[in-house]
Amino acid sequence: MNHIAILGAGQAGSSLAAKLRGLGFGGRITLIGEEDTLPYQRPPLSKKYLMKEMTLEQLHLRPERFYADNDISLHLGRKVxxxxxxxxxxxxxxxxxxxxxxxxTTGATPRALPAALGGDLPGVYVVRNLADVDRMAPEFEAGRRVLVVGGGYIGLEAAAVAAKLGLKVTLIEAAPRILQRVAAPETSDYFRGLHAGNGVEILEGAGLAGLSRGEAITVALSDGSRREVDFVIVGIGVAANDGLAAAAGIACDGGILVDAHGRTSDAAIWAAGDCARLPYRGQMIRLESVQNAIDQAEAVAANMLGAEADYVPKPWFWSDQYDVKLQIAGLNMAFDRVVTRPGASEKARSHWYYRGDTLLAVDAMNEPRSYMVGKRLIEAGRSPLPEQVADSAFDLKSLI
Structure with missing residues (x-):
């Protein structure tokens, strides 16, 4: 009997197993995960789960009976x-x-602070899995002081949760501005203002010189200043979990390299989700998103069964901070112009990224209509004129 093994029991792994059965695969399926709990959603971990608005059972992607009913053998708590x-x-x-x-479908691991900077001290946390969040949950008491290291979306979301729970939050970003790697200055400005309005102190261009531990944690910054906090959350990006693949001789380069079908350099081995680097518009990229984990995993499942169909990503992402929902469509690689479209309220607007006359991506803050229209335009390869975007009276939907 044909046996398909899936290494990594997160969103991609669970989706791939389910899709195999949905497509009628009748062979043996084994799903292997290092954690000892059922496959679960990660995005709510540092938000609704940490704030006790979701239970562990609600985090689970599928109930345990699903795997039994579909004859999917779970090997949990197993290290390969x-x-x-x-x-x-x-x-x-x-x-x-x-x-x-x-x-x-091995996912990715948060980058930790080097031990030389105090990354191994008690009270210094990264946020990736259930155990990480369970370990740091008792720290979140109103009035306590927290330092967030990293001004990307992970760090900003952590800062928002801490501020909402009544903590005193300082966020430092070594780059000249928050979100510098992933967003335009206009989006950085928006979220800087949002956090400042919620009491978060943001220090940009602020390098971390080191942490030391006494009764509190002393933070030394690169400008020579110091401050004390009760705990630290590190959000400085993630690295693909490609070590096992590389050790096995599978081609890797900042992730497991796959072709448009999801196949690696070994014909019998495939990869999907955060661990995979895939072709996209002439480049090799990694897409760290739930949407890509599901869509690519399902495409790989079909190709494992002989579909031989290219996976064409349709990137979209989201971030929830305070009362703002950011929705992103497309990838803003090599943009040279940003057009702002006013929204229906003070906190609502969208930023449209162009390269020349081509629309690349949209950041929509509390603007679901602009997000949906932008997403459909990008997927259709259509680009509205910048002056049409800037005119809030112009109905962009008329272009679809």
């Missing part, structure tokens, strides 16, 4: 030591598991 592509085997200690095809 090696992959042997020649023998088509996975090794757990002395135990071997043979496969006919293997899917790698």
């Amino acid at each position: 030591d090696a992959i042997d592509p020649a023998m088509r085997q996975i090794r757990f200690g002395e135990e071997l598991l043979s496969y006919d095809q293997l899917a790698l």
Whole structure:
């Protein structure tokens, strides 16, 4: 009987297993995960789960009975030591598991502060999995002081949750502005103002010289200033979990390299989700999003069964901060112009990214209509004139 093993029991792995059964695959499916809980949603971890607005059961992507009903064998709490592509085997200690095809959905790991900067001190946390959030949850008491390191979306979301819970929040970003790597200055300005209005102190161009621990944590900044906090949250990006693949001789470069079908350099091994680098408009990129994890995993499932169909990403992302929902469509790579479209309220607006006359992406803050129209235009390869975008009276939907 054909056996498909899936290494990584997150959003991509669970979606891939479910899609295989949905497409009628009748062989054996094994889903392997390092954590000892059922596959679960990660985005709510540092928001609704941390704020006790969601339970662990509500985090689960599917109930336990789903896997039993669909004859998907779960191997949870299992650490894989090696992959042997020649023998088509996975090794757990002395135990071997043979496969006919293997899917790698191993995700990504948060970048930690170096130990030399105090990254290994008690009270310094990263946010990626359930255990991370459970460890730091007791720290979130009103009036306590927290330092957030990193002004990307992960850091800003952590700052927003802490501020909403009544903590005194300082966020530092080494770059000249928050969101510099992922957004235009206009979007940075919007979120800087939003956080300042909620009492968060944001220090840009502020490098971390080091942390030291006494009764509190002393923070030394690159400008020579110091301050004390009770705990630290580190949000400085993630790295693809491609170590097992690289050790097995599978081509990797900042992620597991896959073709448009999701196949790696080994014909029997596939990859999907945050760990994979895939082709997109002439470049190799990683897409760190729930949407891509699901869509790419489902495309890989079909291709494992012989579909031979290219996966064409349709990137979209979101971020919830305070009472603002940011929705992003497209990728703003190499943009040279940003057009602002006013929204229906003070906090509502959208930023439209262009390269020449081509619309690349849209950041929509509390503007679901602009987001949906922008997303459809981008996917259709259509670009409204910048003056049409800037005119809030112009009905962009008429262009679809």
